[in-house]
Structures are given as structure tokens and as C-alpha cells.
Amino acid sequence: MNRRTFIRLGGTSVAVVSLLSFPVMSCKAKENPYPLLQNFMPADTIRLIGKEYLQKNTLKDPEFYSNLSKNKAADMIEKDFEEDKTIVLSGWILSETEAKQCAAIYLQKK
Numbered sequence: 001m002n003r004r005t006f007i008r009l010g011g012t013s014v015a016v017v018s019l020l021s022f023p024v025m026s027c028k029a030k031e032n033p034y035p036l037l038q039n040f041m042p043a044d045t046i047r048l049i050g051k052e053y054l055q056k057n058t059l060k061d062p063e064f065y066s067n068l069s070k071n072k073a074a075d076m077i078e079k080d081f082e083e084d085k086t087i088v089l090s091g092w093i094l095s096e097t098e099a100k101q102c103a104a105i106y107l108q109k110k
Helices: 005-019 041-057 063-067 072-080 097-109
Strands: 086-089 092-097
Touching: 041 086, 041 097, 063 072, 063 086, 063 092, 072 097, 086 097, 092 097
Parallel strands: none
Antiparallel strands: 086 092
């Protein structure tokens, strides 16, 4: 095998492996109801945090936090961090909005 053949074969192999590693999703993929939370923590952890939040605080409007759009939630979370509105629950440092979303999820699954 000469160098040129080796490079072509190696390049082709890398391209094939790279393409096969992309996730395959159908067009009917259901969007997560809480995409910002579910991107970095499992559902059980979300409910655990929600339960802990409700043991220490009250949630005045769970429907509001249940129906936040992804963009609205992201804006509120960013504002919470800018204004230092954070809370530590189960070892996680969360914005108040994230904690309230966890509580709303916990109440829905109860």
C-alpha cells in the first residue's frame, strides 16, 4: 500500500465514522416540555429538586412555570443569575426560575 492509498483510505474511514456518529432523529420527535432543565439533569433529579424546593418554599403559580417557552425561560434564568437570584438544592446551584420549574414538574408528576 502506498502513501496516497493509505491517506485516501484513512480519510474515507474518518468521514464514514463521523457521519455514522450523528444522532438519527425522526421528524416526529417530541420536544421536551422543560428543555433547559432536561439538557443537563435526569428527570428523577428534577423531581427531587422540585420536592426539596416545595419543602422550603411555596410555588404561587405552578401553571406559569409549567407553560414557559424555551426562550422565555432562558431569558428569565439569565436575568436571575445576573440579579444573583440563585438557590442551592440537592447540591445544584439553580436560578429561582429553574427551581420553580422543578417544583412545577414535581407537582405535575405527583
